[in-house]
Structure formats: C-alpha cells, structure tokens
Amino acid sequence: MTELLNTLYVQTPGTSLHLDGNAIRVYHPDQTGRTLIPLARIDHLVLFTGTTITDDLLLRCADDTRSVSWLTGAGRFRARVTGPTLGNPLLRQAQHRAADSPDRQLSIARSMIAGKIHNSRQVLLRAARDTAGTRQDILRQTAETLARRLHLLANALSVDEAMGAEGIAARDYFTVLPHLVPDPAWTRGGRTKRPPADPLNCLLSFLYGMLRVAVHGALEQIGLDPYCGYLHALRPGKPALALDLMEEFRPLLADRLAYTIANRRELDPATDFEALPTGAVRLTDTARRTVLNAWQRSRQRDWPHATLERNIPAALLPLVQARLLARHLRDDLDSYRPWTVN
Structure with a gap:
C-alpha cells in the first residue's frame, strides 16, 4: 500500500479496505495493528488484483466524487467508479x-x-x-x-x-x-x-x-x-x-x-x-x-x-x-x- 499525492495505491493481495467513520481502515490478515487513513487526504483509490473494497466505502467514495480504479497486476485498466456524472x-x-x-x-x-x-x-x-x-x-x-x-x-x-x-x-x-x-x-x-x-x-x-x-x-x-x-x-x-x-x-x-x-x-x-x-x-x-x-x-x-x-x-x-x-x-x-x- 502506497499513499502519494492524494492517491492511495493498494497492491498487496489479501488487503481489504473498509469505511470507518470518515476514514479508510486498511486490513490484511498477516499484519497487526490498525491502519486508518482520513478520507480527506485521498481523492483517488487504485486497487490491484487481489485487493478488495467494501460496499459502504465504495458508495461513500461515489457520494464524495472520489474515484476508484481497478487494475491488473500488470497495470492494465479494468474498471473505474466515479459516482454521478459531472460537467457541463x-x-x-x-x-x-x-x-x-x-x-x-x-x-x-x-x-x-x-x-x-x-x-x-x-x-x-x-x-x-x-x-x-x-x-x-x-x-x-x-x-x-x-x-x-x-x-x-x-x-x-x-x-x-x-x-x-x-x-x-x-x-x-x-x-x-x-x-x-x-x-x-x-x-x-x-x-x-x-x-x-x-x-x-x-x-x-x-x-x-x-x-x-x-x-x-x-x-x-x-x-x-x-x-x-x-x-x-x-x-x-x-x-x-x-x-x-x-x-x-x-x-x-x-x-x-x-x-x-x-x-x-x-x-x-x-x-x-x-x-x-x-x-x-x-x-x-x-x-x-x-x-x-x-x-x-x-x-x-x-x-x-x-x-x-x-x-x-x-x-x-x-x-x-x-x-x-x-x-x-x-x-x-x-x-x-x-x-x-x-
């Protein structure tokens, strides 16, 4: 997992992202401790194959127009969720x-x-x-x-x-x-x-x-x-x-x-x-x-x-x-x- 320039990259297989109040809770069964990342710091999430995001966090991101993208391990684009379409x-x-x-x-x-x-x-x-x-x-x-x-x-x-x-x-x-x-x-x-x-x-x-x-x-x-x-x-x-x-x-x-x-x-x-x-x-x-x-x-x-x-x-x-x-x-x-x- 790497957080840089307001983008959260999640690449370790088995990692799951959860909504915890106004923060993202990062969970991996092999890692101890509790990792919380304030949503205010993140405007884009990039998930690689083998990582997951819960429905409540995904919907919160959509409501906030915070985009979520899924990529393969080779970096090939798979899908993107952005919420309601904006623009003129x-x-x-x-x-x-x-x-x-x-x-x-x-x-x-x-x-x-x-x-x-x-x-x-x-x-x-x-x-x-x-x-x-x-x-x-x-x-x-x-x-x-x-x-x-x-x-x-x-x-x-x-x-x-x-x-x-x-x-x-x-x-x-x-x-x-x-x-x-x-x-x-x-x-x-x-x-x-x-x-x-x-x-x-x-x-x-x-x-x-x-x-x-x-x-x-x-x-x-x-x-x-x-x-x-x-x-x-x-x-x-x-x-x-x-x-x-x-x-x-x-x-x-x-x-x-x-x-x-x-x-x-x-x-x-x-x-x-x-x-x-x-x-x-x-x-x-x-x-x-x-x-x-x-x-x-x-x-x-x-x-x-x-x-x-x-x-x-x-x-x-x-x-x-x-x-x-x-x-x-x-x-x-x-x-x-x-x-x-x-």
Whole structure:
C-alpha cells in the first residue's frame, strides 16, 4: 500500500479496505495493528488484483466524487467508479459535434499524433546526447526519421491516414528500444503489448496503465466525455478520448521513466519480474511498489509547456491539456495544441 499525492495505491493481495467513520481502515490478515487513513487526504483509490473494497466505502467514495480504479497486476485498466456524472452538458455537446465533423476530428487527431511524434523525437535526442558512437548515430538518425513522419502526418487527409503515419512513426521509434536500454536482459527488441514479453515491455505497459488512470480522471474533472474521442475508434466501453490524450504524454512521462528505471538499475530484470506460462512477463509485488514510488516522484517534476510558456508539474499536465481541448471545442482556441517540449 502506497499513499502519494492524494492517491492511495493498494497492491498487496489479501488487503481489504473498509469505511470507518470518515476514514479508510486498511486490513490484511498477516499484519497487526490498525491502519486508518482520513478520507480527506485521498481523492483517488487504485486497487490491484487481489485487493478488495467494501460496499459502504465504495458508495461513500461515489457520494464524495472520489474515484476508484481497478487494475491488473500488470497495470492494465479494468474498471473505474466515479459516482454521478459531472460537467457541463454544453461542453459534451460540443465535443460530440466535433466528433461528427470530419474536418474537426482530423484536425484534433493530427495535433495529438504530432505531439506524440515530437515528444518521441525529444526522447531519442536526449538519449543520444548521453551516449556516443554507433548508438548515438542510430538514435539521431531515427529522430530525423520521425521528423519526416511529421511531414507525412501533415499531409494526411483522413483520420485513417493520420493513424497510418502514427503507426509508422511508432514502429520506427520502438525499433531502437535496444539502443535506449542497451542491457540485453531488459528487451528482445521492439514493442510487445498483449502480453508484454520482456521486462522492458512489461514496465512500459504498467506505466501506460498509470498514465491512463491519470488522463481519464483529468477528462472527467474538466467535464469531457472520456468515451468520445477523435483518434481511436469509438466502441462501447472503450475510453477513446482518454486513449487519444494519452498519446502526447507517453514518450516523456512513461517511456522515459521506464528507460531511466532500467538504465539506473533500480530494478533487476532477473529477479523483479516473473515469467508466466502464457508468455507474459509481470512485475513482482516488491518491484511494483518500487515503480509506483518512481511514478509518483516523476509526477512532481516540472516540465516546460510550449503553449503556456511556463513550467507545469507532470501531475497537472493531463488536466491542463484537457482544459485546452475544452477551450478548443468551445471555439475559444482555433486549434487543439498538444503538450510538447523543445
């Protein structure tokens, strides 16, 4: 169990959460003593597989608009409870109208993908500055390739073409994973998702799960519909807009943290990961706690924001971008401007 930045992470199997007055009582059969956490300190609970929450506490959280999310041990999102839907219906109406307009949908989708590709280039260029020789040359060459993908994206005439440009850029980017984390114990090379097949891909998937929870919550706080997006296909139960808005954050907030953890040897790929019969690789409970602490520390870091021309803490970036998207949908901004750094 880790409480950081008003989010309570509960990951130890067998742990149960109970309502005790105006506090959360944490119980585990193997632990002695009584742990109480005032509800006033917590605005979001994240529960991993094997942990439970009682109905009375869940309903209290819903009444207080305190969100509760469930994730698998690998960090994959499973469910979320937030209570009554909040927000301005006029904003959601504008959001849905934009989704029905091919021109506006394409404009927003291109901006989000451009932000992702731009920030991916920054990850590669920063990594190149910290190395030399062939590895440096490959990272810089790939960064230049991504610059050309931005030109391809600018010429996209449909969302499908924009997604095609994004897919090509993602393939180029993940091809150099072994040069971003040179220890061969971490990765077999390339991105594997379902399931993640090596420790680095496992770490990336877990951090994407954390990022998805943060972005989903930011959209709901602003009053946007997380399920009506512009880039990912609309399907029942799929938070398309949350997945859309994640894209520009992935390289710098998730990928870079994963590479840092691996290269600084904060985890051991041989002992901090478990290989499952399905071929999936997952974090051990101890390693998951280490990653959660690293994730929360990273959320306190300030990042430059090109549009606002000021530094913004990482934890607030999804909220800032959700607000900028809302302003565009209300026609207060002529376009959606993704978060980028130079």
